[in-house]
Amino acid sequence: MITLEVDGKIVEAKKDDTILSALKRAGIHVPTLCHMEGLPPSGACRLCVVEIDGAPGLTPSCSFPVAEGMKINTRSPRVIQARKTIVELLLANHPDDCLYCARNNHCELQSLAHNLGVRQRRLQGSKAQHDMDVGSPSIIRDPDKCILCGRCVRVCEEVQGVAAIDFAERGAATFISTAFNTGLNLSSCINCGQCVVVCPTGALTENSSVEEVAAALTDPDCFVVAQHAPAVSVTLAEEFDIKTGTDVDGAMVAALRRIGFDRVFDTSFTADLTIMEEGSELVHRIKNGGALPMLTSCSPGWIKFVEEFYPEFMPNLSTCKSPQQMMGAIIKSFFAQREALNPARIVSVSIMPCTAKKFECSRPEMTQNHVPDVDYVLTTRELGELLRRYGIDLAAMEPETADTPFGERSTAGKIFGASGGVMEAAVRSAHFLLTGREIPELKIQPLRGMQGCKELRVNIDGIELGAAVVSGLGNARKLLDEIRNGRDDLHFIEVMTCPGGCINGGGQPLNADIEAVKKRMKALYAIDSKEQLRVSHQNKWVQKLYDEFLGEPLGETSHRLLHTHYAKRDVLL
Ligand code: SF4
Ligand code: SF4
Ligand code: SF4
Structure with a gap:
């Protein structure tokens, strides 16, 4: 075991911990979006940033190892502002559909916006527009609600060994797609729904028969x-x-x-x-x-x-x-x-x-x-x-x-x-x-x-x-x-x-x-x-x-x- 100082308190960590895993075990909650328990970190969303004494910028806690004597601040004004800005940027490219959304009240993006105190639309931008994918008997995809966390891609490939979906295009045009964007119904998707379970938003839902x-x-x-x-x-x-x-x-x-x-x-x-x-x-x-x-x-x-x-x-x-x-x-x-x-x-x-x-x-x-x-x-x-x-x-x-x-x-x-x-x-x-x-x-x-x-x-x-x-x-x-x-x-x-x-x-x-x-x-x-x-x-x-x-x-x-x-x-x- 090694010792860290987190927010002014002494915390014990295992030598092979990441900062995130050490904080979790100590009962300190750090928000994440791309992180998936049991899989290597992807470090994509940057929501889990913390401030480390002596480091020049903010550090993603999911992918950074602990070290003896490390001093970490998980809630400095800079950290909170960075997390809030990330969520504001995501919302700038997101439909205001909560009341009509299958994930209303069960949505991680919604909870993050709420918990970080996002109460107004500070950032405006043109929003991505994609067709919904409704051909599968099992899964509906609404790419406009996707925040590109990548969890669905990872579970599909790394856990299920199917790889029916992946990132397509680059930069602001990036979206999650099946091969040749044909829709799940014509893809290798085996309809397991594990992507739905890991998706933090309403971008993936079951094809409802209610x-x-x-x-x-x-x-x-x-x-x-x-x-x-x-x-x-x-x-x-x-x-x-x-x-x-x-x-x-x-x-x-x-x-x-x-x-x-x-x-x-x-x-x-x-x-x-x-x-x-x-x-x-x-x-x-x-x-x-x-x-x-x-x-x-x-x-x-x-x-x-x-x-x-x-x-x-x-x-x-x-x-x-x-x-x-x-x-x-x-x-x-x-x-x-x-x-x-x-x-x-x-x-x-x-x-x-x-x-x-x-x-x-x-x-x-x-x-x-x-x-x-x-x-x-x-x-x-x-x-x-x-x-x-x-x-x-x-x-x-x-x-x-x-x-x-x-x-x-x-x-x-x-x-x-x-x-x-x-x-x-x-x-x-x-x-x-x-x-x-x-x-x-x-x-x-x-x-x-x-x-x-x-x-x-x-x-x-x-x-x-x-x-x-x-x-x-x-x-x-x-x-x-x-x-x-x-x-x-x-x-x-x-x-x-x-x-x-x-x-x-x-x-x-x-x-x-x-x-x-x-x-x-x-x-x-x-x-x-x-x-x-x-x-x-x-x-x-x-x-x-x-x-x-x-x-x-x-x-x-x-x-x-x-x-x-x-x-x-x-x-x-
Ligand atoms: S995915 Fe979440 S934030 Fe987006 S419309 Fe649905 S409930 Fe609202
Ligand atoms: S339902 Fe299963 S196989 Fe289909 S895209 Fe989702 S995780 Fe992949
Ligand atoms: S569909 Fe859901 S899980 Fe997949 S990248 Fe988008 S938000 Fe993440």
Whole structure:
């Protein structure tokens, strides 16, 4: 440890700290815009400047190392004026749209202007004008609200390994663009929404379906069914300023009924169904020499990533549809028959932590007789908006349980929401499918946690299985490259598009740091530790669905409704 003097007080720092990291640990807040936790500093925005004794000018704290005895001033008049001028310059090239902006009240630029006391337009200039990019089913881009912080570019390239967007042009003409400025829809974008999560302003938002769902809820001809993904109940609380990591499952179900949904189902049910199908598929591939390692298929950004960048691995992808699409398919087939409903009358709404799910439900193969299995996807954020619009106070809702037959789930289905959860659920059931006996220890610790890559070797009755779990597609890229280069000890790989899994999805509440994401993960495992039904194959409603409708895993009906296929995609760059 070394000692610094900050604003006249002694502060301890680690030798390898930057000034910013030392200040953060000491509880001293310095504003930033371009800074991203876990990535090297870019030093672009200069908002984090401080004054160092003896230095000629102001110093960006994010990219300057600490030194023993350094004297730092974080709030001198010069520092505050410099920060204020930067924000004034940004606002001079920014629309005055706050009241109409999706990020109103959740915008870092707005907060900075407020906190730095910007109360009048001191600097005037001509404003950049670009067309909005509205072609993507998942993401809307409004370049006029972009402040060129570069966070979206960095997360897309350095975390997700996609590089769909980058800076274009130079100087005052600079803007963020896709290759040849064709729009996200025609780019290599895999719709993950991680750029939306890191964007400090309203330049990036999800392509909202709130209006369409609100219209369906008031249309007497529509039978509106909701399904909610495993990760949503442990994050929706944040939209209502309830403590991070609170599971609001029952209150959310009650709220959905209150605003007019005719049925509320739990996507964790079809996560259990996925385990039955995917587990059987894995066992079939191992016993019959199918393509290995088998790759999970529940994360739609990852599927598009393989189709674009690694098409030679398409045979390795499980053919199982994602739990969202399985639920959509059985709602408009089995459930419609059971309730004597015309599937065309059913409006199937999926509440997801994910913006890529909006793209997934629009894929042409996700239909039956030209009727889409899922009509609309709402992100967790959009659900928060919809509930607030209807005046719902989530904290005051009396908890209710989801509807039968698709409201019953195991906790194995619930932990799908965290990276490693699918694999843990699969190993629990694979043990039973291969041996006829339950696994002795349900908790599989090596598969848990926020690490980007986790591995497990497991021996089930003499069958040695190599399993890997990766999250964040940059990590998936590394693993696929190892396999391309000859690695052959893995049988099953779980890939989640977003770092940490769906709890950190592109549709989740904004402004969550790593500690908040860990709390969300902890909440899922807490549910798993306290409930009785913890393996997918014991879900009696899943068994009933096979008995009454599907027949058997990998059977003809399952193949028709629950499985899909993939297609190579060409990318511009
Ligand atoms: S991005 Fe922020 S500052 Fe700009 S219009 Fe939206 S809320 Fe206002
Ligand atoms: S949605 Fe994902 S892939 Fe698309 S631009 Fe944003 S970060 Fe990149
Ligand atoms: S779109 Fe958002 S994240 Fe990307 S550079 Fe602009 S303001 Fe920053």
